[in-house]
Amino acid sequence: MAESEAAAAQRRGIKSFVVRAGRMGTGQIKALAELGPRFVLPYQPAAPLNYEAVFGRQAPVVLEIGFGMGGATAQIAQTLADHDFIGCEVHEPGVGALLKLIGEQGIPNIRIFQHDAVEVLEQMIPKASLAGIHIFFPDPWHKKRHNKRRLIQPAFVAKLVEHLAPGGYLHCATDWQPYAEQMLEVLGAEPQLQNTAESYAEKPAYRPLTKFENRGIKLGHGVWDLVFRRR
Ligand SMILES: C[S@@+](CC[C@H](N)C(=O)[O-])C[C@H]1O[C@@H](n2cnc3c(N)ncnc32)[C@H](O)[C@@H]1O
DSSP states (O other): OOOOHHHHHHHTTOOSOOOOOOOOOHHHHHHHHHHHHHHBOOOOTTOOOOHHHHHSSOOOEEEEEOOTTSHHHHHHHHHTTTSEEEEEOOOHHHHHHHHHHHHHHTOOSEEEEOSOHHHHHHHHSOTTOEEEEEEESOOOOOSGGGGGGOSOSHHHHHHHHHHEEEEEEEEEEESOHHHHHHHHHHHHHOTTEEESSSSSBOOOTTOOOOHHHHHHHHTTOOOEEEEEEEO
């Protein structure tokens, strides 16, 4: 079968993000300096994590891709305090913002990679190890010629699934209907995944409103959640 344009783009290393310059607030700068060494993990190729060593306990681990400013991540980590969370975000002010929340709220169960989640997944997350994966409001890449940058496409979803433990879940949400339809199609076509709902899912109670979602709602967008499980 011919390789799809999207799969070829991922193979060529086309990224799902563009690193934007963003102004760091003084609180974010302080949090990076003071809390970064403890909560930000260094990216290292071919170095699978030992979760127990990282978190100092045994608990189910959830990976989040693209936490933005981290408000939802901080809330979820407190709601699901018996889980440990690994958040990936390339936007430095977002990393600073989440560290600030970790410090202010004394959240022990989050670690951060300021690095491309695609590489973190491949190089540092052990296969079949994750209890869950959260991908909330990934960049929609609206323009047709940019669609190839979208995260949710067959080749990457197959990689995500490999890293889920059996029964582990993949929870995606978007406010962009064409992307929601793509998610439903791609996740539905992955043989190792089973939809937990007939089609789109009810928003799970642990997911609060995210910053990006709020922006979408103000623009009149709908919101679609999808929750699939590894068979
Ligand atoms: C549209 S924002 C949504 C942020 C947040 N989840 C929310 O709902 O408010 C998407 C975020 O994903 C990040 N991102 C995109 N691709 C990524 C990747 N491969 N690795 C890490 N972060 C990524 C971007 O930097 C951006 O902050």
